[in-house]
Amino acid sequence: MKREYVSGAVIRRLPRYYRHLTELSGANVERVSSSALGKGLGLTASQIRQDLSCFGEFGQQGYGYKVEKLRREIADILGIDRGHTAVLLGTGNLGRALLNNFNFKKYGFQLSAAFDIVPERAGIEIAGVPVYHVDTLEDYLSQTPASIGVLTVPKGAAVELAQRLVRSGVKGIWNFTSMELGAHCGGAVVENVHFADSLLTLGYMISEEP
């Protein structure tokens, strides 16, 4: 039964399903049951069937799920191949790490340009992506709209740039700064990658271990 509202907990499991199914598919596995999938991901079979039922009926009774079919269904739910585009702001170490190592295309995003405030970086290319001066951001986006902006700038620049991105029509911000942007971004969705929060959580867990 297709739901209109799907909880965040379910949505955050979808990428894990997708990753696991991609691996199975790569290993030429044809079919998988909810219980096998659950074992692979540390979840119950019941939860997986419940999760998937938010989006439709993808299995066959007595058989399970066709791996490749389910993988494509989830890709579609996640919006891969929906033609998303992205720009990246801030070509410091982290920005360069993403440009060089992260396969945006694999997840359905075309990264068309990067921007930096340092004049010397304008005009160069990093991993095939052209770098422009941040002053030209609005001009660029009016010509070449982007679905999301990737924020890899110093904390102090985050709010202003987020607002400029949103005003230029960006629908989501992938925020790698430690600034909380929720309040500043109007209708846009903010997805945070807070390294510090993650490390502090780990620190807590190793401290509490017996």
Next chain:
Amino acid sequence: MKREYVSGAVIRRLPRYYRHLTELSGANVERVSSSALGKGLGLTASQIRQDLSCFGEFGQQGYGYKVEKLRREIADILGIDRGHTAVLLGTGNLGRALLNNFNFKKYGFQLSAAFDIVPERAGIEIAGVPVYHVDTLEDYLSQTPASIGVLTVPKGAAVELAQRLVRSGVKGIWNFTSMELGAHCGGAVVENVHFADSLLTLGYMISEEP
């Protein structure tokens, strides 16, 4: 009332509390109520009081919480200043980005060394951290134990290195690879930073927007 078991949901909010309190403290704010704190973080006052009550009684009735006192209490709960140590494996772009930009010390971790498989990188220093060849990992850790290992290596090397870290006494793994390590790491805690999952979630959310 002090609980022995604290849910993951509570623990993942603690770093946010800590960050917010650090900001208030920096702005010389002396006291804060649960409702003010809740407003700042997008949570209910009730939830904040409930969360804090897992660890003790830190407030005063009719007054609220002393910002600096609460900040220190949470730092203590999170295990900051517990003398954690860390090593980093893999000095590619992402590893270098962390070495150059991420302030481990600020979160209570001393990063003592980095390792790489490329022979030319052995002997250099990155942001003051010495880089050694990964063949010397066990020798090094037997002399200088580490609480956690930071994994910024290619996916294919993740499992083997995680296991070597755990065998050398590491208690936690901060995993930046896309490999799921849960099953391979015995008693050690694994904290994942999966960029792809984060981006896919964002992709879903901007696709579903009205």
Next chain:
DNA sequence: TAGATTGTTAATCGATTAACAATC
């Protein structure tokens, strides 16, 4: 057909919110 496994409904469990006595 018999065994397996789905999708879904019902039961349980856990987390969030509300309410309030205690008290600064």
Next chain:
DNA sequence: TAGATTGTTAATCGATTAACAATC
């Protein structure tokens, strides 16, 4: 003292798990 705000208990809400008829 009166107003404010805590810590905690009770009520609600939502998410996970269990059960099972449908059926491949």
